[in-house]
Amino acid sequence: MKIFEKIITSYNKEMPFVVYRKPNKKSVSALFSTIDSLTFTNSFTESGFVFAPFDNTKKAILFSLENSEYINEKTSLDTLISDDKKNNLDEKSKKNHIKLVDKTIKEIKNNDLKKVVVSREELVALSDFNLINVFQKLLSNYKNAFVYIWFHPKIGLWLGATPETLLEVNNSTFKTMSLAGTQLFKNVNNVVWKNKELEEQQLVTDFIENQLRNISTNLTIDKTETVKAGSLLHLKTKVTGKLLENSNLKTLIRALHPTPAVCGLPREKAKKFIVDNENYKRTYYTGFLGEINFNPKSTDKNSSLFVNLRCMSIENKTASIFVGGGITKDSNSKKEWEETVAKSSIMKRVL
Numbered sequence: 001m002k003i004f005e006k007i008i009t010s011y012n013k014e015m016p017f018v019v020y021r022k023p024n025k026k027s028v029s030a031l032f033s034t035i036d037s038l039t040f041t042n043s044f045t046e047s048g049f050v051f052a053p054f055d056n057t058k059k060a061i062l063f064s065l066e067n068s069e070y071i072n073e074k075t076s077l078d079t080l081i082s083d084d085k086k087n088n089l090d091e092k093s094k095k096n097h098i099k100l101v102d103k104t105i106k107e108i109k110n111n112d113l114k115k116v117v118v119s120r121e122e123l124v125a126l127s128d129f130n131l132i133n134v135f136q137k138l139l140s141n142y143k144n145a146f147v148y149i150w151f152h153p154k155i156g157l158w159l160g161a162t163p164e165t166l167l168e169v170n171n172s173t174f175k176t177m178s179l180a181g182t183q184l185f186k187n188v189n190n191v192v193w194k195n196k197e198l199e200e201q202q203l204v205t206d207f208i209e210n211q212l213r214n215i216s217t218n219l220t221i222d223k224t225e226t227v228k229a230g231s232l233l234h235l236k237t238k239v240t241g242k243l244l245e246n247s248n249l250k251t252l253i254r255a256l257h258p259t260p261a262v263c264g265l266p267r268e269k270a271k272k273f274i275v276d277n278e279n280y281k282r283t284y285y286t287g288f289l290g291e292i293n294f295n296p297k298s299t300d301k302n303s304s305l306f307v308n309l310r311c312m313s314i315e316n317k318t319a320s321i322f323v324g325g326g327i328t329k330d331s332n333s334k335k336e337w338e339e340t341v342a343k344s345s346i347m348k349r350v351l
């Protein structure tokens, strides 16, 4: 494929690029930047691809369509991966994460916090890393995810396969989702969910509804369903609506990001707790990424943004995998640790 050759050339030349496949789509798209400076957007009015951090006070990086070569190609590959999960049981990480979750539960019980998503970074040493091979494995094994490689020489190399849509905007209509609650997939889709997970996900749905009420009309909340994401199952509720005339993409992004699926409730308090207590800096994990204001086939201004989950950054032959989970008063710290182990295996399997 031409795209794969161009990825290697751009990466070797240290030129920025992004290559991605939308959920359940057969074609791969890419933007190869013709400039190597860092450019940002705060207005979300340009056309291009954004890569935004968790911290919603910081600007999003923009690869503008104007300064990029856009390519779209059909894929036909099936690179299946073996199921031997190389789980290096790291006792120190386990102790630290359990301690963090216990502290979070205590804080929720003693203060007015309802939910906080806490996370950790897992380092994996890479002996023979092949970017294209890893990307092909992500593409063929996570077909209903948004799969990507994003690179900028001044920021680094990121890869992921996220199950969570932040926003799909088609002119003035939009779609979003409330995604939370996790259990292992054991060959059954029709599973029973415990109250803890149902509540944890309902908090996200209620937040989304509240945030969108004043900036949209025709707000519709679908029935909650169980969805599969790799070896995991989540609870998902689709939300659709129409933007009011004085609202735009930026209004929508500001209203939603970060949702309680990756931050917590109340939002500002949860964010402060995360920044003060997690043992590393999230940077782009739980941020968002995707196309803004373009449609290669028409003059429509479409945007599709995804939450940066099930992702990793690669630097100096080490992968940093980022994983977290929603904590409420009913959480159990050992189970939360196990949930992060299951989530990190989604990236480990392709390395």
Ligand SMILES: C=C(O[C@H]1C=CC=C(C(=O)O)[C@@H]1O)C(=O)O
Pocket (backbone or CB within 6 Å): 117, 119, 164, 179, 180, 181, 182, 234, 260, 261, 262, 309, 310, 322, 323, 324, 325, 326, 327, 343
């Ligand atoms: C924060 C993550 O997942 C979120 C999305 C789905 C389910 C989640 C959960 O069950 O806690 C999280 O809210 C992650 O994968 O790192």
